Amino acid sequence: MIEITNEDIDSIETILLPYGGKFEDDHRMVIRNLETVDIKACPGSGKTTTLIAKLLILEKKLPFINNQGICVLTHTNVGVNEIKERSSSQEASKLFQYPNHVSTIQIFVNKYLAIPSYKHFYNNNVYSIDQETYGENFHRAFLKIPRKYRININRKYNTDDLCNKLNFGLEEEGFIYLGNKKLSEVYSETSDTYNYLKELKNDLFNKGILSFHDAYVLAYKFLNKFPETRDLISARFRYLFIDEMQDTSSLQIELLYRVFDKEQVSIQCIGDENQAIFENSSGKLRWKPKNPLSLAESKRFSSSIADCVDKVCVKPQNIKGNLNINNIPPIILVFNDSNIENVLPTFSKIIIDNNLHNEDRKIFKAVGRVAKVHNEGHITIPSYFTSYIKSSNEKIKKSYQSLGEYLKAISQFNDPNVRGCRKLLINCLLNTMRIENIRIDGKWYTERKLVEKLEEKNKILVVNLNRHIARWVIKVKNDEDISVEISKFIMQKFIPFFKGDKQISNELKEFCNKEIYETNESSCITKQINTITYQDENTNDEIIVSIDTVHNVKGETHTATLYLETYFKQYDLMRIREYLKKKHIIPKGKELPEALSIAYVGLTRPTHLLCLAMRQDTIDGNEEDLKNAGWQIKYL
Template sequence: MIEITNEDIDAIETILFPNGSTFNESHRKVIKNLDTVDIKACPGSGKTTSLIAKLLIFEKKLPLENNRGICVLTHTNVGVNEIKRRSSQQEGGRLFQYPNHISTIQVFVNKYLAIPAYKHFFLDNVYSIDMDTYIENFKKLFYKISRGYRQNIERKFPVEDLWQKLVFDFEDDGTIYLGAKKLEDVYSNTTPTYQYLKDLKKGLLEKGILSFRDAYVMAFKFIKEYPEIRDLISARFKFLFIDEMQDTSPIQMKLLNEVFDKSQVTIQRIGDTNQAIFESSSEELSWKPEKRSLSLTESKRFSAAIAKCIDKICIEPQGVTGNNTIPIIEPTIIVFNDHNIEKVLPTFAELIIENNLHQNDRNVFKAVGRVSKPHPEGKITLPSYYPTFNKRNSKSVRFSYSSLQEYIDAINQIEDHNVNEYRRLLINCMLHALRIEEIRKDDKWYSEKALLQTLTEKNEQIAINLNRLIAKWVLNAKNGQPIHNEIAEFLTSKFVPLIKGSKQVTKELKDFCTITKNSVDNAVETEETEQKNSYFHAVKSGSELKINLDTVYNVKGETHTATLYLETFYKKYDLSNLMDYLKQNHTFPKGKEKINALCVAYVGLTRPSHLLCLSMRQETIDGNEEDLKKAGWNLLYIKD
């Protein structure tokens, strides 16, 4: 029977904390616990570090009894990469080897359920499970619909919304919904419109082009037909750890419950229900921690002054305590009116300079808000404070793009320097080229395995040199050298003709490999967007202080030196809606809107280590001044 001791934790501290920090008793209790339990953790409490410590201790004790594995699921690749980086520091790291599995929930669903299900039901390989590829192909098929019918559909359902609304039912994959209603209840199944939309949705699935939601549809279908999958997965994994549990959607929760048998698998769910925020208003919190849970309430991230002010601005106060080694700077509310709103960011910058935070070794300054788009009636949103603000495109690295140039651009977005990530990206680019040419093997889309096998059969030397070629491209790209023409030449003159058995390639492939004005414009636009979303403030020394603007959703998980939470309008002005909580008068929130507003505010307010500021309209603060001061807030009025 495996056991984690204080001696194990002492040894791992030297790896995780080279500066001499240690785990406190609450952390040690969490690390040593090997039972099924929920773990509630406040922001900056070290929950992920505690999980990593437990995993690294496990790694030294592998293999487990009967060679069972450890499964770790997260919601982003950030946590996965951190575990991977730490594991690589230990000799003989085995956490990322069979029978263990560490990935995002989506990758787990794809690998063990959706992809095998698709192969079983359609006797083919999945083309892609990727939202950008799905949306791109959805629109292509939609614009092939006869113009009159297409325009009638768009009057009710603009295509930008349609791809989200036209979905398969989770329980019965043969039923298609359009929004909340069955497709046949929106358009009669005798009409051409019904048939067009039905053919569009089913056509994408038959081509193997899946949305993330479709992957879950396939997963449920697979489990329904083969319930023994639950026994197989539960027999393989002895432990399941789920990080950031509050971000788990109801459908993810349902699937995990169906796949993992609690009687066979020890399950630990780790998160903070106060930080459950979703960009889609249709999503909701699915995780309710068990009463018998463990807690981590001491934050290493922020000062005691910040901890005092934010503890009640949440669904359920946890008695958060701050880090006493961080200097106390009084949390400040910057009060503005319609005539001086443009002075909010400069005032925040001056507070940063006044407290010498710009001289810190690590200085990250951000201004965040809930709503990023201009309001049609002129209500205050992020652009109201900084008119050039434009919500940036997601920087997350995908593995499917619409052009060769986008694949190359993605090389420099990969932060994890594991060569396998680069290799996977460029292999996917080659597979994409084969799909453009509609080249199959045994009437199936090529997989990586089939590709390497065919290359070996047709030209063993190219197969042998492939990894070396990919490494050269990546190195050159990282060094700023042009690689586009070389890869384009390889794809169109060597690779595709070799697999195809013909030197002729389609116009579509040539277009894919051509640098267009759009691809150049996209690169310029991305750079310009970065500039538009940054406010620069002059410092007397002659340097500049940079404050990045962003949405609360995009900064989740980050730590800033100073954060400014900007009041914005979402059905109501969000800080006005939360005034009682700002004054430390907590009542359990009722209604979905109040709960969502609290979670968004809590995430935004718990980012800074040293300085927390709010911007608040004069109308919001009127009559509440004394109560806010008693709650620990300093009030700073902007002068016209």
């Protein structure tokens, strides 16, 4: 039987914690526990450090009986990367080697279920499982439907909405749904509209261009056909750890419990239900921890911040702040339409007045819920910072619609490791092969098949390709324009290697020569830095404040955070005003729990200083209650 002792924990403290740092009793209890259990952790409680400590201790005890391993799943790549970075100090790490698995939930589903399912049932390779790639191809396919039918469809559904709602049923073979209804219940099966939409969905699927939902359809199909998959996966993994469990969708939860047998696998779900801010159409909490272990003491922020935010959530958990951090009372900056432009400079001055610019950590951010300009003039993030442009957190996609876009994406790649850039260039070459309908044994080429084919002809070809790619990456990083060079390589050497003297298609010529695919603004990678630089006129001290959405800063730690009041069906601070007064009522419906969760994530980012930007209309008549709740009020 595997056991974690206090001696094991002592040995890992020196690796993970600052000099002299110790795990508290509640952390030790969580680390030692290897049974199936839920773990509820408040912001800044050290849950990720605690999880990594447990993983590194278990890693030392590998191999387990019957060569079983550890499976770690999280909601985003940010979580995966943090685990990788913070566990990299271990020499000869086994955690990222077979039989272990560390990834996002989506990648796990793709690897073990969706991709094998597609290969088995459709005898072809998946092209992409990517919501952005799927969306772009969906939009282009929709534009091919005759205009009069498109207009009628768009009267009920805009194209983005249609893209998200047109899906195969999870358990019913071949049935297409439009939202919660079968497509045949929305449009008659004899109608042209029905047939156009059915053909669109089937065509994308048959090309291997899959949405995330398609991956789950394939996963369920595979499990139904091969129920023994559950036993195989459960026999491989002794432990399953799911981080950020609050952001896991009901669909993901149901599938994971169908894949992992809790009688064979110890399953530990870790998260904070108060921070569930990702898509939840029902408004209900999907993860409901049962008899959880609790990490309720925050190492991140001061006790004054903990005191003010503890009730601004769905379920209070009596957060305790860090007594070693100086208490700066949270501040409400009250503004109106005529002085809203003073909000960010005032916040900046407060940072300098409290000497926070001299802290070791100097991260100052202003965050809000809504990033888009409101068409009726209500306040959103750009109201405070007019040059703000919403970005998708600088996501780098796997697939683009032109050579120019691939090169632009590579130039924006922040990862110093060239593997990501190399992968994009390989994907670009594979894309050109798809355009020219070049297959192997009737299937699309993968990177592995491409390398095997080149090695089969001549191993020097693989070496030369790698040299080309390495040189191209360096040139792109040095801001050299190599689009003509790569275009010639593709059309004069790469494609002719497979097609011989056959003519190059116009579609490939267009792909190589079009610098940016102009029909979809979101498909272009832009590196927008939304910051202001503030210099104190008396001291000349200078700081930089970044402006972002709450969703984009989830998981971050700031020195000072300003939460900007924005409008989403209602002004968000007005909606949660009673909770800011420490008056907690169990929230009902969808809008209020969602607003509380988003505010809670935003308000729990700072270590030292928390400010709110609040409209005069929101605070009027509530000043005394807010002061009594611990807020200072500053009028602009």
